[in-house]
Amino acid sequence: PQTPNPKPQTPFQNSLSTSLYSQAILNFMTIGFSFLLRKVVLEVLAGGLASLLVSPIVASIDKAVCESAAGKGSLFRSLGSSLRSLIRSPFDYLRSFEFLWLWSVNGVTYCMNNLVELGCTHLGLETLVPKLALVTLTNTVISIMKDKAFARKFGTSSKAGVSRSTVSLWILRDLLVVASAFVLPSAVARGLVSLDFEPKSASNLSQFLCPILIQFLATPIHILGLDLHNNPLDPKGKRVLRIARLSLANISIRMARSGTLFGIGGLGNKNLRSFFATLGEPSKTGLDSEL
Secondary structure, eight states, rough: OOOOOOOEEEEEEEHHHHHHHHHHHHHHHHHHHHHHHHHHHHHHHHHHHHHHHHHHHHHHHHHHHHHHTTTTHHHHHHHHHHHHHHOOHHHHHSSSSSHHHHHHHHHHHHHHHHHHHHHHHHTTTSSSSHHHHHHHHHHHHHHHHHHHHHOOOOSSSSOSSOOOOHHHHHHHHHHHIIIIIIIIHHHHHHHOOOOTHHHHHHHHHHHHHHHHHHHOOOOHHHHHHHHHOOOTTTTTTHHHHHHHHHHHHHHHHHHHHHHIIIIIIHHHHHHHHHHHHHHSSHHHHHHHHHH
């Protein structure tokens, strides 16, 4: 028997089908956009909270290093003074020049890292090159703004400009630090896993140690940049001896800084992202009812 021809749809039915299809597409796009926006907000919130966790300590260290390099006082005396201010008047300290700068620098860096990972995940891209490029660029620009402000406020030279040599050294320093904090840990963790480390232990250990060990290179570069700003006319021999002395004196505190900022702060950021990821997932019931 012949199959009966399907009954043609009326113009009204065609219009209704098109309308329902368009509404489904619109609902999907709306839900997709709102879902992505919610994820972005949570990624930024994780970065801001992680920065709030570590910035008081990092701000105290950065101020102490600047004052020590300028010969305004000993490293640990300045650090102790800042920590006493933090304990005695925490709310006043949270409005201080040094804290607001460090909270901004660290928060923007964490947020850029989080947003790059979010974008690469949604686009199915590898994170290595985008993260190294975008996080390094963001961190370098805002860190150099901070370093210029700190050098003028806590250094011995109040001139507005900072030499190209100093800026170039700080760019190199930031490239090393960002790579050690956001790129190297995953590669090192894979190496540790191949040596029979537990994946979580390997991830935590590499996240904590890489930013600390890079300070053997980054600290002399940072001190040299400060010294070129504070003492631009000193002879090379005198400068080399001073850089060696200040690097030895500052490397432990700079390691503590990196351990706090990218070890504790990096793990805090990672854990906050994992926690907020569960809040950013849309409910299937809501999706089904909308569609």
